[in-house]
């Protein structure tokens with residue numbers, strides 16, 4: 431389904447940009463794989479606290495992650511030689527979709543599996559891959575993302591934390607902020623300014639930082655629901671060996687941008703509120719309330735459309751393409767959907783938000799955490815700027 435041909439706005443040079451969402455068929459073994467994941471969930475999902483099923487890719491359960499790794503359901507598309515399973519990106523998508531749609535607690539290993547391991551595979555040394563990827567695929571090594579700083583969020587090129595050469599090695603100084611899971615992670619991939627006085631996105635480098643290195647202080651930031659998801663991380667003369675550098679010195683910007691594509695393109699960008707949709711469908715069937723039935727229908731059709739678009743992105747990535755524009759569109763529309771779900775449920779259905787009705791518990795949790803959905807991984811305004819640029823409008 432190509433968009434943007436006839437009638438599309440042209441940019442200043444008269445060029446018309448397009449974006450494409452081409453349907454992809456699921457692999458032949460999709461049904462069997464889904465059944466395998468569902469059986470795993472039946473056997474291993476024990477947490478009775480239904481609110482923890484909302485926004486589940488930020489809910490940590492190390493036992494669950496380890497069991498998932500043992501079952502061969504993490505590191506699915508990573509090479510076997512590093513402990514992965516050599517499966518396709520679409521097979522990985524199926525596994526994620528099954529886990530996210532029931533609210534499985536996949537937060538502990540999420541970043542490492544989604545981002546850290548693929549980044550090391552692409553830019554890391556053989557030694558770095560062998561040292562870290564097998565533990566990631568086992569669901570035992572967790573990673574975190576060291577991009578944002580107090581004065582460098584949307585404007586990531588303003589990063590000031592520094593990496594200075596020291597003999598063969600490096601010395602890091604500075605501060606990262608909003609670092610999800612730094613308090614449980616084993617490693618951070620961090621972006622640092624590796625040439626003093628360099629400006630904007632020039633001369634930045636990425637480092638692989640074991641978080642037990644002396645000189646690192648991790649302080650919690652408690653979120654609106656009283657939970658500890660993210661942190662401030664301080665670097666005070668942190669000494670790293672030469673082989674902590676990832677990829678090429680000075681190429682950190684290009685590498686971090688590739689990392690953002692991985693961060694923005696997955697099904698988690700529209701499924702964070704899906705457990706509430708499922709609960710709404712149950713409620714509609716039980717109560718027969720026409721307003722609940724209509725809302726369930728609306729959510730189902732929107733979720734189906736987003737899924738087709740998200741799958742189209744996954745399919746193109748599986749073919750080695752980089753559909754960054756389409757991924758950005760899906761993230762923005764997906765975030766709007768997952769934020770609208772709890773708001774509309776609250777408007778349409780009479781809920782006692784202090785009761786222990788599952789619908790009320792999930793809605794209450796999501797009403798509090800969903801404002802963050804359009805901040806994490808790039809804010810709405812930034813994403814729309816990227817889309818506008820991608821379409822040749824600015």
Ligand SMILES: Cc1cc2nc3c(=O)[nH]c(=O)nc-3n(C[C@H](O)[C@H](O)[C@H](O)COP(=O)(O)OP(=O)(O)OC[C@H]3O[C@@H](n4cnc5c(N)ncnc54)[C@H](O)[C@@H]3O)c2cc1C
Nearest residue numbers: 575576577578583584608609610802805806807808809811
């Ligand atoms: C739940 C959560 C988890 C996170 N986890 C991590 C993590 O693990 N690692 C990490 O590095 N970061 C993480 N972040 C940080 C996240 O990437 C930043 O919050 C985000 O990039 C925005 O940066 P900022 O908070 O500094 O806001 P700012 O950049 O200060 O933006 C403030 C507001 O101004 C708007 N704005 C800024 N610039 C422009 C512009 N040019 N045009 C129009 N509007 C603009 C923004 O859209 C936003 O609404 C996380 C954030 C959240 C909420």
